Amino acid sequence: MIKRVKTKTCKAKESVDRAYTKIICAKQNAMTVLSDETGDIQIGLAVKIIIGVVIGALVLAGVYALWENVIMPRLGNEVNEMFNV
Numbered sequence: 660m661i662k663r664v665k666t667k668t669c670k671a672k673e674s675v676d677r678a679y680t681k682i683i684c685a686k687q688n689a690m691t692v693l694s695d696e697t698g699d700i701q702i703g704l705a706v707k708i709i710i711g712v713v714i715g716a717l718v719l720a721g722v723y724a725l726w727e728n729v730i731m732p733r734l735g736n737e738v739n740e741m742f743n744v
Contacts, residue, residue, distance in 0.1 A: 692700065
């Protein structure tokens with residue numbers, strides 16, 4: 660019974676050691692990213708945001724044009740035909 664307790668304790672210590680190692684690695688990765696002074700990350704993020712805004716504006720303009728030029732006139736014609744006006 661004493662051997663089983665030692666084995667479980669040993670496995671628990673190994674698990675704690677693995678978790679500690681992962682935490683240290685994550686800390687080092689975070690410190691590396693945060694200490695980067697070249698600005699590449701910020702520039703890349705800004706470009707992604709600008710691209711997203713531009714594409715969103717284009718999609719919105721396309722939907723608006725489609726709504727104004729195709730959907731609303733056809734809907735008006737359908738309603739007029741429905742009521743025989």
